[in-house]
Amino acid sequence: MRALLMVEPGRLEMEEIPVPSVNPGWALVRVVASAAGLFHSQMVKGMLDTKGFPRILGHEIVGEVVEAHSPASPPPGTLVVGDAVVGCGVCEWCVRGDESVCPWMRHLGIDIDGGFSEFALVPEANIFPLPGDIDLREAVMLSSALPCAVHAVRRTGVRSGDRVVVSGAGSIGFAVCQVARAFGATTIVAADVKDNQLAAVSKFVDATLNVAGMDPAEAGKALSALAGASHGVDVAFETAGHIKSVETTIKVLRPSGTTMLMGICDGPTSLTFQNYLGELVRRQLHLVTTFGFTRQDFLIGNRLYVAGRIDLTPLIGPTVGLDEIPQTLDYIREHGTGGKRYVVNVGMPA
Ligand SMILES: [Zn+2]
Structure with missing residues (x-):
């Protein structure tokens, strides 16, 4: 099979290698x-430990089952999407269904071979059937942003009647808005500092606000007013990874509300309160974090998508071939992705 091997940090090579043989459970x-994005351009530079070389990157995998042995596995020929998170299956967190915090977790396309290749091995427990007529470019988008959003929304317990603010209208914020709606959020307001991002998310929310130049207290007040929540909103999601956005999502809450911290702030980060008791403790807030997702989140995300409750089209970027990945990653490193994921066509029907 043709595979794009990362032979060492900074070097990708297309090679012809044997199709891997199937081990029990895979x-x-x-x-x-x-798919290819910023993450891969960082991976190629050696951002994360690949547990050896050569390694096949590509954690998003849509493909057809060739061989599987569990009676619960879909039959050969079934179109599936692979969940790249591989918990150990043995530890107490995996037993609880919380494999995203498994200390022995591995990841397809990072420390196990992934999808930049004509064939890949995926644990049988991690393959989820898709309808055969699905748009393949959209199917690729099911692998990451959507289950992350499902994980975060489930951890906050969003329910019908809730008023929600999403601070950060990038690809994750975009998914969070739609998943929160699917879980019953009645009013959703999105905040960002870029008008084009707000315009893109506007059809999925009730109101948007450009908070550029506002201090967090001011932004919190304005967002609450837009949500029709004079005492603050029930749940706020921080997806921008910026400290002012974190502060805004705390300010915007009603007493006993929940802030979900999803974004990743760069460098040393601290939160300051002028009145720690009044602003934080007495309000009995819930500050919750999230990272990754579980197979249950993956399943829920897929069902929401297949049922037509989630629109992934705004995430889709240009389509490139396997052998175009190296120059695509160079381009992404220089110019960014514009909030999109590049689709890697490995064997899509012409
Ligand atoms: Zn485990």
Whole structure:
């Protein structure tokens, strides 16, 4: 099979290698499509430990089952999407269904071979069937942003009647808005500092606000007013990874509300309160964090998508071939992705 191997940090090479043989508990999948983004350009530079070389990157895998042995596995030929998070399956967190915090967790496309290749091995427990007529470019988007959003929304317990603020209208914020709606949020207001991002998310929310130049207290007040929540909103999601956005999501809460911290602030980060008791403790706030997702989140995300409750089209970027990945990653490193994921066409029907 043709595979793009990362032979050492900074070096990708296309090679012809044997199709891997199937071990018990794993399925062989013919890769149809994968995705490339900023993460991969950082991976190529050696951002994360790949547990050895060569390594096949590509954690988003949409493909066709070739060989699987569990009676619960979909039959050969079934189109599936692979969940890249591989918990150990043995530890207490995996037993609780919380494999996203498994200390022995591995990840397809990081420290196990992934989808930048014509065939890939995926644990049988991690493959989820898709309808055969699905848009393959959209199917690739199911692998990451959507289950992350499902994980975060479930951790906050968003329910019908809730008023929600999402601070940060990038790809994750975009997914969070739609998943929060699917879980019953009645009013959703999105905040960002870029008008084009707000315009893109506007059809999924009730109101948007450009908070550029506002201090967090001012932004919190304005967002609460837009949500029709004079005492603050029930749940606020921070997806921008910026400290002012974190402060805004705390200010905007009603007493006993929940802030979900999803974004990743760069460098040393601290929160300051003029009145720690009044602003934080007495309000009995819930500050919750999230990272990754579980198979249950993955399943829920797929069902929401297949049921037509989630629109992933705004995430789709240009389509490139396997051998175009190196120059695509160079381009992304220079110019960014514009909030999109590039689709890697490995074996999509012409
Ligand atoms: Zn585990």
